[in-house]
Amino acid sequence: MFTDLKSAVRPAIVMTLLFALLLGIAYPLALTGIGQALFPAQANGSLVRDGGVVGSTVIGQAFTSDRYFHSRPSAAGKGYDGLASSGSNLGATSQALVDRVKTDIARYKTATPDRPVPSDLVTASASGLDPHIGPEAAFYQVDRVARVRGMDPRQVRSLVAGSVDRPLLGFLGDARVNLFELNRRLDAIGAKQAR
Amino acid sequence: MMTLQGWLLIAAFVGILLALTKPVGLWLFALYEGRRTPLHTVFGPVERGFYRLAGIDPAQEQGWRRYAVHMLLFNLVLALFTYAVLRLQGWLPLNPMGFAGTSEHLAFNTAISFTTNTNWQSYAGESTLSNLSQMLGLAIHNFLSAATGIALAFALFRGFARRSATTIGSFWADMTRVTLYLLLPLCILYALFLIASGVPQTLAGSVDVTTLEGVKQVLALGPVASQEAIKMLGTNGGGFFNANSAHPFENPTALTNFVQMLSILVIGMGLTFTFGKAVGNTRQGWAILAAMLTIFLIGVTITYWQEAAGNPILHGIGATGGNMEGKEVRFGIAASALFSVVTTAASCGAVNAMHDSFTALGGMIPLFNIQLGEVVVGGVGAGIYGFLLFAILAVFVAGLMVGRTPEYVGKKIEAREVKLAVLAIAVLPLVILGMTAIASVTQAGLAGPLNKGPHGFTEILYAFTSAVGNNGSAFTGLTANTPFYNGLLGVAMWIGRFFIIVPMLAIAGGLAAKSHTPETAGSFPTTGPLWTGLLIGIVLVVGGLTFLPSLALGPVADHLAMIHGQTF
Numbered sequence: 001m002f003t004d005l006k007s008a009v010r011p012a013i014v015m016t017l018l019f020a021l022l023l024g025i026a027y028p029l030a031l032t033g034i035g036q037a038l039f040p041a042q043a044n045g046s047l048v049r050d051g052g053v054v055g056s057t058v059i060g061q062a063f064t065s066d067r068y069f070h071s072r073p074s075a076a077g078k079g080y081d082g083l084a085s086s087g088s089n090l091g092a093t094s095q096a097l098v099d100r101v102k103t104d105i106a107r108y109k110t111a112t113p114d115r116p117v118p119s120d121l122v123t124a125s126a127s128g129l130d131p132h133i134g135p136e137a138a139f140y141q142v143d144r145v146a147r148v149r150g151m152d153p154r155q156v157r158s159l160v161a162g163s164v165d166r167p168l169l170g171f172l173g174d175a176r177v178n179l180f181e182l183n184r185r186l187d188a189i190g191a192k193q194a195r
Numbered sequence: 196m197m198t199l200q201g202w203l204l205i206a207a208f209v210g211i212l213l214a215l216t217k218p219v220g221l222w223l224f225a226l227y228e229g230r231r232t233p234l235h236t237v238f239g240p241v242e243r244g245f246y247r248l249a250g251i252d253p254a255q256e257q258g259w260r261r262y263a264v265h266m267l268l269f270n271l272v273l274a275l276f277t278y279a280v281l282r283l284q285g286w287l288p289l290n291p292m293g294f295a296g297t298s299e300h301l302a303f304n305t306a307i308s309f310t311t312n313t314n315w316q317s318y319a320g321e322s323t324l325s326n327l328s329q330m331l332g333l334a335i336h337n338f339l340s341a342a343t344g345i346a347l348a349f350a351l352f353r354g355f356a357r358r359s360a361t362t363i364g365s366f367w368a369d370m371t372r373v374t375l376y377l378l379l380p381l382c383i384l385y386a387l388f389l390i391a392s393g394v395p396q397t398l399a400g401s402v403d404v405t406t407l408e409g410v411k412q413v414l415a416l417g418p419v420a421s422q423e424a425i426k427m428l429g430t431n432g433g434g435f436f437n438a439n440s441a442h443p444f445e446n447p448t449a450l451t452n453f454v455q456m457l458s459i460l461v462i463g464m465g466l467t468f469t470f471g472k473a474v475g476n477t478r479q480g481w482a483i484l485a486a487m488l489t490i491f492l493i494g495v496t497i498t499y500w501q502e503a504a505g506n507p508i509l510h511g512i513g514a515t516g517g518n519m520e521g522k523e524v525r526f527g528i529a530a531s532a533l534f535s536v537v538t539t540a541a542s543c544g545a546v547n548a549m550h551d552s553f554t555a556l557g558g559m560i561p562l563f564n565i566q567l568g569e570v571v572v573g574g575v576g577a578g579i580y581g582f583l584l585f586a587i588l589a590v591f592v593a594g595l596m597v598g599r600t601p602e603y604v605g606k607k608i609e610a611r612e613v614k615l616a617v618l619a620i621a622v623l624p625l626v627i628l629g630m631t632a633i634a635s636v637t638q639a640g641l642a643g644p645l646n647k648g649p650h651g652f653t654e655i656l657y658a659f660t661s662a663v664g665n666n667g668s669a670f671t672g673l674t675a676n677t678p679f680y681n682g683l684l685g686v687a688m689w690i691g692r693f694f695i696i697v698p699m700l701a702i703a704g705g706l707a708a709k710s711h712t713p714e715t716a717g718s719f720p721t722t723g724p725l726w727t728g729l730l731i732g733i734v735l736v737v738g739g740l741t742f743l744p745s746l747a748l749g750p751v752a753d754h755l756a757m758i759h760g761q762t763f
Contacts, residue, residue: 004264011367012269014249016276019374022241023338024331027379028396028421031386035396035420038387043396045416045444053404058393058443059414061406068407072524076438082414083321083401085438087521087549089672091650092506093753095762097520097552105513119509119516125523126441126531126549132524171203173449174527183407 076128201529220468256362259704290325291400314433341429344576354703432544521552542574544667645672648763653749
């Protein structure tokens with residue numbers, strides 16, 4: 001047993017250091033170099049600039065103004081905190097969950113009464129940074145957004161319809177609407193009309 | 196509602212994995228045999244250089260005791276290395292966010308967690324760890340704990356395959372070859388695919404955003420893709436970010452999600468073929484895989500059905516549809532349910548949805564998967580050697596029924612093997628239930644759960660199950676970054692890994708020394724549906740039965756409350 005242990009000391013220490021250099025330093029740095037060279041946009045977070053950085057196409061933002069299509073509730077920090085990704089972790093029988101959903105439903109009902117609220121609109125995502133809502137949840141908000149912006153609801157509806165991402169190959173991923181992109185298109189139309 | 200689209204996803208997933216099983220298994224078989232591969236041209240010099248510097252002769256094989264001692268000491272040194280990196284983080288470079296070193300108990304827990312392939316995380320990555328800690332402190336374990344697992348599986352295969360032998364291979368050669376000729380090259384390609392799909396790979400710490408509503412949002416960045424690739428392929432599961440594979444920067448699209456799920460199981464499934472090949476009859480491997488996939492599909496069906504049906508309490512207050520709390524829209528319910536079963540069937544523990552917010556029974560399946568010992572495909576290496584322990588029990592039970600000395604793939608299974616297999620299998624219920632009991636009655640333990648009622652108990656049970664099972668996923672509502680949980684869970688992870696490995700290596704050594712017993716007309720056939728059925732029965736009864744009372748107190752009680760509209 002003791003000779004077994006003694007014979008293990010040098011390989012254990014040396015292999016730890018060598019693999020640390022190869023896997024802990026060389027591998028990630030090499031990939032950083034290649035990634036930055038081949039895919040600079042994605043490697044830096046798929047950022048969108050308009051003057052300064054206004055967002056990332058893959059990360060959700062808090063949209064709470066009635067001028068915008070609202071995003072889902074978020075448990076990341078105080079909401080869509082990019083330094084504190086998190087779900088709510090509330091279980092199916094949690095009173096806190098029921099209270100939160102009730103409050104959100106009541107808010108939507110005052111703006112859009114007599115239609116059931118799609119559940120993704122009143123449930124918190126896993127990351128707290130979900131960039132999407134489902135098409136139903138987007139169409140549900142069309143009337144409100146059109147009213148507040150003074151736009152024709154048909155125009156807003158066709159904007160949403162044009163923003164729906166379909167499942168890849170018909171089965172990969174649910175149909176969804178990227179809110180950052182949809183709301184930017186809304187703003188772009190608003191800016192054009194203002195001119 | 197379950198949809199055709201959802202079932203198409205599940206069918207495509209299983210179909211692609213089955214198609215990959217043989218090619219991956221053959222590649223692993225080449226490494227098992229120590230054959231030269233095309234990649235030797237690239238990494239061969241690295242391999243030889245490492246051996247020379249470390250004073251290793253790759254041709255010198257080890258008996259099971261020496262194999263175990265070398266493996267254990269290597270893992271101990273690795274754990275100490277990471278402990279030091281985490282504690283010294285504040286003084287080390289590549290720390291753009293200026294994080295201080297972690298507490299003693301968090302460093303202890305995390306070092307063990309990553310060494311044991313568990314990747315339980317008591318911390319949130321983006322607000323705790325520097326880029327250097329992620330790369331150097333953690334990602335090396337993602338490679339080496341996976342390579343160790345595969346090396347151990349190779350050792351056990353040799354036990355079955357060899358006749359009257361005194362050695363079971365060289366730990367150093369197995370571990371190094373798996374890293375250099377399988378994990379590293381695959382990860383390079385995989386990480387590039389992830390970067391192209393939107394996973395960041397930069398040394399920057401964060402970027403400031405002014406949102407469309409004019410609010411400041413800071414996005415954490417880092418070398419994510421390089422870590423993400425090995426996190427999945429090595430069934431580690433430790434995320435760069437707190438939200439793990441639910442975070443859009445770790446898993447930005449439905450396609451990356453699909454590939455992530457495939458990459459959790461692909462090596463584990465390949466190893467079933469490698470086993471068959473090693474013992475000279477590939478049908479032995481397919482029989483094992485058939486048993487694994489049957490249990491897998493039952494789990495997927497239950498979780499998908501429950502999540503798609505949704506939460507009746509929320510339906511009652513006017514929210515329609517399936518259970519979307521804790522799920523991402525881009526994946527949807529089917530891919531979230533499938534991911535949860537995949538990650539717990541293997542000892543991965545990555546999550547793309549929050550298991551804590553699943554329906555009661557939907558969340559019970561991931562828990563039960565881990566309690567079975569993660570032998571449904573399982574972690575890389577750990578899955579197949581865990582399953583073979585059950586196979587030893589199964590032939591023993593079959594032997595009792597027909598009154599013959601049990602044999603398995605040409606080896607007599609005798610009292611020593613059965614005792615050691617039971618010893619290894621008993622670790623799980625003993626430690627999980629024992630520690631859950633302690634946490635359930637002490638103040639420090641009861642301070643942990645976020646949810647009240649039976650769901651709070653399930654959070655504690657899941658934590659210890661995940662730790663001992665070396666899974667690492669969590670009902671993340673539990674506040675675990677405390678001396679009590681960090682300490683106890685750290686011990687649980689160490690026991691859960693090495694108290695199974697050492698008896699397993701002892702079995703490997705014992706089997707290798709035996710001569711070959713040729714199959715006769717009286718041998719119990721270990722291929723075909725009868726054997727597969729027996730395996731499923733043994734896994735469910737021996738692995739699962741001890742946990743039923745704890746499941747009744749947690750998820751089952753929670754489910755009854757849910758359907759009667761009771762909240763806590």
